[in-house]
Amino acid sequence: MFRLALLFLMAACSQVWAQARIPADLKIEESVDAKGKAKVLFIAGTTVFKPGEHDYIGGCRELMKSVAEGGKAAPVLALEWPTKAETWNDVASVVFFFDGAEKHQAVAKGRAAQIDALVKKGAGLVQLHQTADYPEAFTEKAVSWSGGAWKKGIGKRAHWVETFKDFPQHPVFTGVGAFTIDDGWLWNIKFVDGMKGVTPLLRTVDPKKKDDPKADAAIIAWAYERPAGGRSVTFTGGHLHKSLEDPNYRRFLTNAILWSAEKVTANAAASR
Numbered sequence: 001m002f003r004l005a006l007l008f009l010m011a012a013c014s015q016v017w018a019q020a021r022i023p024a025d026l027k028i029e030e031s032v033d034a035k036g037k038a039k040v041l042f043i044a045g046t047t048v049f050k051p052g053e054h055d056y057i058g059g060c061r062e063l064m065k066s067v068a069e070g071g072k073a074a075p076v077l078a079l080e081w082p083t084k085a086e087t088w089n090d091v092a093s094v095v096f097f098f099d100g101a102e103k104h105q106a107v108a109k110g111r112a113a114q115i116d117a118l119v120k121k122g123a124g125l126v127q128l129h130q131t132a133d134y135p136e137a138f139t140e141k142a143v144s145w146s147g148g149a150w151k152k153g154i155g156k157r158a159h160w161v162e163t164f165k166d167f168p169q170h171p172v173f174t175g176v177g178a179f180t181i182d183d184g185w186l187w188n189i190k191f192v193d194g195m196k197g198v199t200p201l202l203r204t205v206d207p208k209k210k211d212d213p214k215a216d217a218a219i220i221a222w223a224y225e226r227p228a229g230g231r232s233v234t235f236t237g238g239h240l241h242k243s244l245e246d247p248n249y250r251r252f253l254t255n256a257i258l259w260s261a262e263k264v265t266a267n268a269a270a271s272r
Contacts, residue, residue, distance in 0.1 A: 144226075183243065
């Protein structure tokens, strides 16, 4: 009986934490004047793994501040999924930061068709952490959106510390210096055939193994330019909220979001 009561108490505390972390002054689906700017829709999950881990709301809030600096982008936040039709109007890019796999918000309740229509119009898409992991039935669709997806039975995941200092020539790395983060990586991604349109951005391998750090299986972040137009960026890290304290890590993610919006150059973010 005591054990059962303890489990209920732990569950209740978890729920209180999840609700308490939504600031009272946080503006949800706020109407913004995006004239001359790129409207960026951030969709944050409201679940919590542990304090400081999978902090979707906190992470989106910080990145919204970064993309808004310079006056080139107008960020809007939705929790779980937009509830207002007008929230989708004139979206230049949408950022996913929530649970993946069977809990993936983008494929629940017929939403995949909504995202499919959005990307076919050329809107950008940024996937952070677990949002690269889709239910198996949606893998091919996810690959068409972002150039790659984590697939059960093929993909791998684990935690380790990595230092990134050698970057390819790509706008998302404008002004970005070396950074070291402790993260939970998803790798061995299923990419589009021939990786056409895919630009590998970051690679890492488990330090406990002897995998090839230059192999495509080591890719944990990539950019994708869709054949019909539109840009996507996926970064499978993002587990720890404190990583955003590193200015180079933060700039990389900010540049990636602005690049995906296409109307805004990464140079605008990097020049600040």
